[in-house]
Amino acid sequence: QDNVRVALVVKALGIGFFEAAAKGAEEAAAELGNVEVIYTGPTDTTAEGQIEVINALIAQKVDAIAISANDTDALVPALKRAMQRGITVISWDSGVAPEGRQLHLNPSSNPLIGNMIIKLAADHLPDGGQVALLSATTTSTNQNIWMEEMNKVMGNYPGVEVVATVYGDDLADKSYREATGLMQSYPDLDAIIAPTSVGIVAAAQAVVDAGKVGQVNVTGLGLPSEMAGAIESGASQSFAIWNPIDLGYSATMLAYELSQNGIEAAPGAEIPMGRMGTLTLDEKNEGAMADPFVYDSSNIDAFKSIF
C-alpha cells in the first residue's frame, strides 16, 4: 500500500514559523509511519499562487491538504474542487471559509489571542497610553480576526488607546518603514503591537534604530528564535506565540484522521491529534489547539534555539 500523502500548504515558503510547522508535520508523519508530507506553497503570499499549488496537488491525487490560507474566500472554489475529487481538506493557522474546508484548526482560540496581544501591551502601561497595530497584509484572515477580538475587549483596558493600524504586508522592509512612520506620526507612542512574526521583528529593529528603546515597547506574536535579540536589547518586553511545531503536528494528525480513519468533521466532534490531545469542533467546525504562551527575558533563552 502506498503512503498516505498529506500536503502541508503554507502561506509562503521560507517563513520561519512555517518551517517550524513543517518540522512538526514530519514528526507526526514519523509517528504515523505510513505518511508522506508534501511541504509546499507559493513564494509570495498570494491567493493565486496557492491556487496553482492546489491545482497541482489535486492532479497528484494527494490524500489530504492542510492549508494556511492567504485569503479566506479566494481559495474556496479550488478547495471545493479538491474535496469533490475526494481529497480531505482542512485549514490551520489562517482559515478558509467553512464551505472550502472540512475543519479549521486555530492555533489558539481567537478571543484568547485578541485579549493576549492587548494585554501584553497594557501590562507595561499601568497608566494607559497610546498603542498602534502593525499587521500583516490587509487580507490576512487571522490577523484581522484577532484585531477584531481585541477591539471587543478594549473596554477592559481603560486608558489604552489604539491610535493607528498599519500594514507591513509581512514584508520585513515594508513593516520596518511602517513602524518608523508610526513613531514619527505619534511621538508619544508607547507600544507597537504586531500580531505577526515578520512585523514584530521589523518593528523591534525600527525601534532600536530610532533610539526609542525603553519608550516604545514592541509586542505581539513572534518566534523566540527571531525575537531573542529584541528581548535582549529591551525593544520588546514580552511577546507571545503558540508552538508552531505543535501546530504543524496537529494539522497533520487531523488531516490523517479525517482522511484515513473515516472521522467526520461535524460540530461537537472530538478528533484526536496524537500527543496534543483532542480537538473539539465548534458550530463552525473550528477548534483551538492550545493557549498562547508568553515569552520574556526570564524564559527566552530556553526556547530561542527550538523554534
Next chain:
Amino acid sequence: MPQSATPVQTPVVSMDAITKTFPGVTALDQVKLDLYPGQVTALVGENGAGKSTTVKVLTGIYQPNGGTIRIDGTPIAFGNPNAASDAGITAIHQETVLFDELCVAENIFIGHAPRNKLGLIDTREMHRAAQVLLDEIGAPFSTHAQLRDLGIANKHLVAIARALSVDARVVIMDEPTAALSHKEIEELYTLVETLKAQGKAILFISHKFDEIFRIADRYTVFRDGAFVGDGLIADIDENALVKMMVGRAVDQIFPTRTPNLGEDVLQVVGYDHPTEFADINFTLKRGEILGFYGLVGAGRSEFMQSLFGITRPSKGACKINGKIRIIRSPADAVANGIVYVPEDRGKQGAVIGLPIFQNITLPSLKRTSRSGFLQLAEEFKLAREYAQRLDLRAASLDQDVGNLSGGNQQKVVIAKWLATQPQVIILDEPTKGIDIGSKAAVHEFMTELASQGLSVIMVSSEIPEVIGMSDRVIVMRDGRIAAELSGDDLRPETLVRHAADITTAPKRQEA
C-alpha cells in the same frame, strides 16, 4: 576654375582591390581609389554604386572583406573609426551624424575631447578649441548652444567643424552640399580651397556635375560597386563622365511635351500655419505640372504635408473640383485624391519590413478587400499591375522593400499612390540624391502622368529641373509665396532672386 593639377606625387591614401559584401549584396567589388595631397578627387557613380560604402571603409566604420588600404605606402587596417582618425582621415558623412542632446562643443569633440590631469574632460579647453574651429569656418553660433536648437544648415557647419577638429591629412566629403543653400555652398567651396592649400587630400562625392567640374582636380568612377576608371578632370568632359558612370549615354534633355491643361482640380485658399507658412493661395489644373521652388527650409515640405493632412493649417480652405474639402489626415487626403511622395524616403516613404505587395496595396486595401477581410489574390494582382508599369526591379512581390535599392523603393512608393488612382500627386524632391540615369526616368514618368490627366506638384531645389519640367513655378521664401512664374519669366536668375530675396540683400555672385 580648377587649379591646374600639380605634378603627380605619390598618393597619401590608396585603396587597392577593396571588397565589401553585405548579406546578399556585394557593395564593393575589388575597387581602387587614390587620394593625392593638395588635390580634390571627385568620386562619382549612380545611387548604390558604393560611394558611401567606400567612405565607411576608409573611416573604419566598415571592415572590408578583402583588399588593402595603404597610407603613404604602408598597408594599414582600421579596426574602428578611432583608428582611422588616428591615421589622419576624417569625414563629413552623407547622413548627419550628430547628437541633438549635446552642445556644439561636445558634438565637435565627442570621442576625442581634451582631458585634464585627472583624466576628466577639460570642458574649458574643449570650448576654447571648438570656438577656434567655428571661427575658422565662420559659423555664427556659440559653442555652448544645444545642437537641437540649430537649423539644418548650422548643423552641417557643426559636422564640418567636427571633421576639421581632427588634425587630418585626408578630408572626405560625402554629398556635403545636398542640404546646403547657395550661401553655404559658396562658403564650403572656399573651405575646400583652403584645405587644398594646406596640402590635404580631399575626397569629394557629389551627384552635381557643375560643382564637380568646378572644384575637383581628379575623378574616380564606380559602377555597381566596381571601379570603372579615373583620371584628371581636365582630361574629360561631362558627357564622357556620365557615360562612364551609367554605362550608356544619357539624354540630359528634359522630355518635351505640350501641356494639355484641363479645368481647375485643386484650389488652395489662404492656408496659414502658426509657425511654418502663411497666406498660401494657388490653383492647379488637370494635367498640369506645377513646380515649387525655394531654398532649403523655405517651408515647401511643411506646406505640402499640411495639404496632405499631416499637419493642420490654422486657417485656410482647400477646394477639390470646386468643392470645399476638409483634410484632417492623410487618409482624408487620399480619399480626396491627393497623394504625397515624401522627401524623406527612408522614414516616410516605404514601410520597411513589409513586403512589396503589401506596401503597394496599403492605401488601396478598401478596394482589394471584401468587407474588411483581406483578399491576397486581389492584392497580388493590383501590386503586379503597378510594379510592372513602373518597371520595378525585384526578385518577388513578397520581398521586403527594405532589400530594394533606394530608387526602387521610390518606385514602390509611387506605385502605391498610383494604385489609388489619385487626381493630384505631390512629389517632394523626387530626384534628390538620385543618380542621373534614374533621374531621367523619373522625369519621363512625370510627363507621362501629366499627359494622362493627373495633376503633378513637384517640389524641387534644382533650378534646371524646376525650369525644365514645370508648366508653372511657385517660388516660396520664408513660408510665403514670393512669386508665381511661368512662360518667359521662368529663368534661373528670376527664380534665385525671388527665392533669396535679392532685392533686399546684397547680390551674391552666381556660380
Next chain:
Amino acid sequence: MSDTAAQTRHIPDRLNSRAFRILRSWETLLLGVAIAIFVINTFTSPYFLNAWNLSDATFNFTEKAMIAFAMALLIISGEIDLSVASIIALASTAMGLAVQYGAGTPELVLIGLGVGLLCGAFNAVFVTILGLPSIVVTIGTMSLFRGISYIILGDNAFRGYPDSFAWFGQGYLYWVFTVEMLFFVVIAIFYGVLLHKTNFGRAVYAIGNNPTAALFSGIRVQRVKFILFLLTGLMSGVAAICLTSRLGSTRPSIATGMELEVVTMVVLGGINILGGSGSIPGVVIAAFVMGLVTFGLGLLNVPGIVMSIFIGLLLIGVIALPRLWSMFTARRAS
C-alpha cells in the same frame, strides 16, 4: 496572365513555397518545444496524462492568454500596456462594489467589460492624443488603477457574488472542457482573424514597422492604436470576469504581477517586442508552453519561483539560440 510578360519583366508573387515558410517559422520551433515539454511531462509524472488534470492545468494560462492576444496586437503596433493586471484589479473591484448594490450576473459582466474599456480608453488618451510613450504611461496607470482599488477596498474584500456568476471561471461546458477554455478558443480565433485576415491587421503591422510611413500611407495610426488599447482593456475586463468568478472574491491585490507574465507569453510567442512582426498562432503555442511548463513542474511540487527560472531561461533561450546558431555557422563559414 503570361501574355503581358512578353513586354514587361515578370515578378513572381513569392519565391519560397508555403511549406518552406511554415517549416522555417518561429511557430514551428515553438511547437517543437511544446511537444518536447509534453513528452517530458508524460515521463516525469504519472499524473500528467489525465483529462481532468490537463483540464485543470488550462487555468494556469487561459486568463493570461486572453489578454496576451490583445497585447500581441498592441506590441506589434509598437506599443505596450503594463497596466493590464491593474485593470483586472479595478474591474474586479467595480464588480464587487456592484454586488454590494445587488447587481446580478448580466450587470456584473457589463460592468467588468465597461471598466476594462474605460481603463483602455484612459491609457489610449495619454498615448494617442497626448503622444506619450506607452511604457511610461502604463507604468503610471498600473499604479493608479490598482491604487484606486486599494482606496475603495482598503483591507476589505468583496464577496457574495451570485452563484450564476461562478459559471465563467468555474463552469464546465462538456465533460472536461471549461468555459474559460471556450473563451480562450473564441478569443484566439477572433484575434487570429483580426490580425492575419483583415485590413485592420495589415494596418497594425504597417504601424509597427514604421508608424511614420504608415501615417504617410493614409493609415489612421492614432485611431488604430486607440482601438488596440481599447481591445487590451476589454480583454483585461474579460479576464477580470473569469478570474473574479474563479476566485469568488475580490481583493485589491488580485492578479498582481500578471502583466509581466502576459508580456512574457507574448514575447515567447515570437512577437517582436520592438513591434512589426509576430503571429497569433505563436502566442497560442506560447500559452500552452507556459501552461505545460508550470503544470509539469507543479506536479513535481517544484515551487513557483523555480518554475519562473525555467520560464526565464526559455524566454531568453528561444531568442538567443537561433542567433547563437547563426553566429556559429557564420564563423564556421568564414
Next chain:
Amino acid sequence: MLSRLFPARETILASAIMLLLVIVASRFHGFVAPSNLANVFNDTAPLIILALGQTVVILTRCIDLSVAANLALTGMATAMINVALPGLPIPVIIAIAVMLGAIMGAINGVLVWKLAIPPIVVTLGTMTIFRGIIFLISDGKWVNSHEMSAAFTGFPRAAFLGLPVLSWTAIATVIIFAIMMARTPLGRSIFAVGGNPHAAVYTGINVGKTQFFAFVISGALAGLTGYLWVARYAVAYVDIAGGFELEVVAACVIGGISIAGGAGSVGGAVLGAIFLGVVKNALPVVNISPFWQLAISGSAILIAVAFNARAGRAKGRIILKTTEANS
C-alpha cells in the same frame, strides 16, 4: 531663448518637492524637522542609488527590469556569506556585493550587446531567473537579524557626521555620477549612444559596448544596494524589494529621464527618487490612509510624463519672420 526664461525641469520638480513639504509641514510640523528629513532621505537612499544606475541604462535606450532581483540575490548571497563567515570584514562583503551585482549586470549586458536581444526581454528573463536562484541558494529560508553579525547589520546605520552611512553612500554615488556623466568620455558616450546610436557608430563609439557598461554599472549599484538593504532591514528572503524595479523606473521617469534615451540628468533622477520618497513617507504622517499611496505615485508619474513631454516638445522651426517677431 524661450528655454532660458522657463525654469529647467529640475527646478520645477524641486519646487514640487518643496511644495509637498510645505503642505505636509502645515499639517504636521515635525515632518520638516531636520532629523526627520534626514530619516526620509536615508529611507530614500536605496531608491536614489538604483535610480542613478537605471538612469544610465535608460539613457542608452535600454531598460533594466532585473535591478530588484539583482539586489535581492546579492543581498541574500552576502547575508549567507555573513552567516557562514561571520568574521569576514565589511569592506570584503561590500566588494563581493558590488562584484556579484556587476556580474549579473554583465550577463544582461552581454545578451544585449553580443546577441542583440531587446533589453526589456533580457531583463524580464533575468529578473525571474535571479529571483529563482535566490530560492535555490537559500532553499527559500530567511536569514534573520539574529543570524547576522553585528558589524554586518551595523554598517549602513553607523552614523557619521550625523547621517547614517547609507545616506552617505547615496550622496557619494550622486557626486560620482554627476562627475562621471558630465566629465568622462564614458558619460558623454552614454548620452551619445542614447541620443543617436547611428551617429555614435560614426564617431567611433561602440554602441553595444556602451550599453554593456551601462548594465554593469546598474548591476554593480544594485549589488551594493543589495547588501545595504539586507543589512539595514536585517533580513534577507526571496521576495525582498519585490516590484521595486518599477518604482526605480518611475523615479527616473518622474525625474525627466526620457524613456527614448539620450535625454535626462543625474539631478533629475535624484529629484525623482526624492519625490517618491517624500510622498511615501509623508502619507502616514498626514494621516492619509496608506491605501492612497499607490494611486498617488501613479498620478505623479502621469503628471510628470505629461509635463515633461510638453516641456520637451519641439517648438517647431520658426520660419515665419512675423511669428518670430510676435513671440
